[in-house]
Amino acid sequence: MKIRKPRQAARAARARLRKGAEVRLAALCMGIAFAPSGWAQSQDQQPSATPSATPSTGAAPDSTLPAIHVQGSAPTGYGPLVETDRVNDPQQRVSASKTxxxxxDLPANVQVIPRQLVNEQGGTTLHDAIQNASGVNYGGQDSKGYYDHFLIRGLNAQVYEDGFSDGDELSGITHSLNGVERVEVIEGPGSALFGSGPPGGTLNLVHYTPSPDLHYGTSIQAGSYGTVTNTDYITGPTGIAGLNYRVDATFSRTDGFRDLAGRDYEVRPDLQWQLGNHTLEFSLDLRDIHQTPDSYGILYFHGSPLSSVSRDAKFSTPFAFARETYVRPELTDKWRINDFLTINNRFSYLHRSLDALTNGDSTSTMVSNGEVVGRQLRQQDDSDNSFDYQFEPVWKFATGSVGHTLLTGFEYQHQVIDTDRATADLPNIPDAFNPVPPETSADQLAFLCDAKHSCDNDHLVANYYSVYATDQIDVTDRLKLRAGVRQDWWDTSLTPNISVPGRFGTNGQPLLAGVTDSRNDAPVSWNIGALYKLLPWMSPYFGISKSHFANFNSENTQNGIGAPESALQYEVGVKFSLLNDRVILNTALFDVKRDNVAALQTINGVESVVFDSQKTKGAEVSVDAALTSRWHVTANFTAQDPQITDNPQGITSVGNRPQGAPAYIGNLWSTYDFSIAGVPGFHVGAGVNYVAKTYSDITNVNSIPSYVIANAAFGYETPHWGIDVNVDNLFDRRYFVAANAAGAFVGESLSAFVNLHANF
Known part of the structure; x- marks a missing residue:
């Protein structure tokens, strides 16, 4: 799913915009299927690179500038306008900030990954996008191979969509970019703004909103592993005054690298109605996702993945599958009462179901005497139903010469998770160096539920109540302050439907069928920060954040509902905007500590939950440079030292690294536009991705090696259509993208994809 914007018109627009020192660098949005519907304007009348604030943003509606037309350019699909394609454009407004x-002006390292950049890299998923933000990598606890798990600064991160949580944090989905305009990355604890959340940070997917002008487009991409992806969109007026619509659809199929086949069917209709001072929006996100789990990957042998087997070797069950359905209606009302007050009412309902047969990821699965032993298969049937209501008045006022944007809010979330799981023993694979899994049908297996076979049949309920406030303060044109506080009341409970030997609740008593185990917690989260524009091109800042995370999910219930996790982060940094924003450089130092972290560990052959403490110290830098009107470079690098600082149940792990957290991460991407025989519209791109060694669990016995891979792109654009070729893993490097407990996920081999797209 790769839809690209005509690049020559975009570069020409950039050159014109650079003529004034106060005009920010931007790129003309010539999106085939992905462009916003408005053009935001700040209070000082400087153009912003983002669309007008959507209902997920706390800011008051901005006035709309006239559409910008470029001679010879095609309509963007969402109205002719200017859109940034830069990760760190200082004028970009962040909807996840809610102000x-x-x-x-934000005293934190917040990065925005525009869809245009992901498209030119050939990306189709959130997994593809994250390489453009510093400190983010794929993997971590419970990465089963069929949903997204990410770490930020070596700690767990959570995915939000338009400001709403994706539900069960340890049993998620794979995210396509269907209708997604940009990905916002907020690094570090965010509980003061979002409520219960892991300390690594937040990934917020922001969708496009409907346009008042009729546009439509399509894209088809085909390539290696039998992969075909089709995306389509249409947007325009309904004929009712102020009511516009938009529909995004994605349909894809793949035979899959290592024969891990998948299907993805998604459609997202969206209606937006401007009714007086109200902006009403209703969207319905529907997904049907089929994937082939591979939690084993390549098994470890003497501490690292087996090197003597092909990267196509399979140790997992041949008939493993995972099917997820996802239904999310969202209804929002942005009511602009006056210049002083805007009230956002936002409601989301999420239903997600999972039906899966997947291999258990445990260190008990290993190579022993040439055989693969300790293999198990989990039968799983889960459902997650969540309601989320947010009432957020946003006040804009001044105290003397000091300006305030004060977000106040009340949020209520109700989450119900039902799980039904059992585990079957699998026969050994006789030859680990030429693996052929013996099982051919689930009918041959006996699914059990006891102390040696991970299982549950649980009903989990959570009610989260919150009141909160965040003030973005403009003390002067140079000094910006931000402070927030949130009081939460959490009521979480677990009611087993069956009694399983070896399970104990929060009070140390056995978990018995029909007996509810519950917790009531009332944590307070907060953050403070300051940024000072020392020079027009240099802004140092600092920030401190305290957060809490409810240990409430479908994976860590062996010991009932655990006490909440807490985290504290210190961050200092400097933001540079050089050469009229042509070169943007951000640097940051961070120190994050987290306590009462739930971690899975196999003890005496039984999967158990242990609670430890962790910390990460590190530094990161990101560069976004328009070296010329044709040459654009983005790069980031992170150095970090994640460690286990306390583990009462395993003191030997103190000083070790958490699962999946590398010491170094680096990414580089560069594109160049050119003409051939006087014909413009050609472009070429290249980049590298680097991730250091990571460990499979807190014992640090097994690990995967570091890797560097190279990618390349070439394409041609006309005003109405284009064609692109992307080549990944250019030198066909054997590498591993994530370290699971039993084995390592294998990175894709040399692959190529061709994308043909058009818009009108």
Whole structure:
């Protein structure tokens, strides 16, 4: 799913916009299927690189500038307008901040990954996008191979969509980019703004909104592993005054690298109605996702993945499958009462179901005497139903010469998770160096539920109540302050439907069928920060964040509902905007500590939950440079030292690294536009991705090696259509993208994809 914007018109627009020192660098949005519907304008009348604040943004509606037309250009599909393609554009407004604050005014390392950049890299998923933000990598606890798990600064991160949580944090979904305009990355604890959340940070997917002008487009991409992806969109007026619509659809199929086949069917209709001072929006996100789990990957042998087997070797069950359905209606009302007050009412309902047969990921699965032993298969049937209501008045006022954007809010979330799981023993694979899994049908297997066979049949309920406030303060044109506080009341409970030997609740008593185990917690989260524009091109900042995370999910119930996790982060950094924003450089130092972290560990052959403490110290830098009107470079690098600082149940792990957290991460991407025989519209791109060694669990016995892979792109654009070729893993490097407990996920081999797209 790769839809690209005509690049020559975009570069020409950039050159014109650079003529004024106060005009920010931007790129003309010539999106085939992905462009916003508005053009935001700040209070000082400087153009912003983002669309007008959507209902997910706390800012008051901005006035709309006239559409910008470029001679010879095609319509963008969402109205002719200017859109940034830069990760760190200082004028970009971040909807996840809920105060409509620009990047240059936030005292934190917040990065925005635009869809245009992901498209030119050939990306189709959130997994593809994250390489453009510093400190983010794929993997971590419970990465089963069929949903997204990410770490930020070596700690767990959570995915949100338009400001709403994706539900069960340890049993998620794979995210396509269907209708997604940009990905916002907020690094570090965010509980003061979002409520219960892991300390690594937040990935917020922001969708496009409907346009008042009729546009439509399509894209088809085909390539290696029998992969075909089709994306389509249409947007325009309904004929009712102020009511516009948009529909995004994605249909894809793949035979899969290592024969891990998959199907993805998604459609997302969206209606937006401007009714007086109200902006009403209703969207319905529907997904049907089929994937082939491979939690084993390549098994470890003497501490690292087997090197003597082909990267196509399979140790997992041949008939493993995972099917997920996802239904999410969202209804929002942005009511602009006056210049002083805007009230956001936002409601989301999420239903997600999972039906899966997948291999258990445990260190008990290993190579012993040439055989693969300790293999198991989990039968799983889960459902997650969540309601989320947010009432957020946003106040804009001044105290003397000091300006305030004060977000106040109340949020209520109700989550119900039902799980039904059992485990079957699998026969050994006789030859680990030429693996052929013997099982051919689930009918041959006996699924059990006891102390040696991970299982549950649980009903989990959570009610989260919150009141909160965040003030973005403009003390002067140079000094910006931000402070937030949130009081939460959490009521979480677990009611087993069956009694399983070896399970104990929060009070140390056995978990018995029909007996509810519950917790009531009332944590307070907060953050403070300050940024000072020392020079027009340099802004140092600092921030401190305290957060809490409810240990409430479908994976860590062996010991009932655990006490909440807490985290504290210190961050200092400097933001640079050089040469009229042509070169943007962000640097940060961070120190994050987290306590009462739930971690899975196999003890005496039984999967158990242990609670430890962790910390990460590190530094990161990101660069976004328009070296010329044709040459654009983005790069980031992170150095970090994640460690286990306390583990009462395993003191030997103190000083070790957490699962999946590398010491170094680096990414580089560069594109160049050119003409051939006087014909413009050609472009070429290249980049590298680097991730250091990572460990499979807190014992640090097994690990995967570091890797560097190279990618390349070439394409041609006309005003109405284009064609692109992307080549990944250019030198066909054998590498591993994540370290699971039993084995390592294998990175894709040399692959190529061709994308043909058009818009009108």
């Amino acid at each position: 409509g604050t620009k990047l240059e």
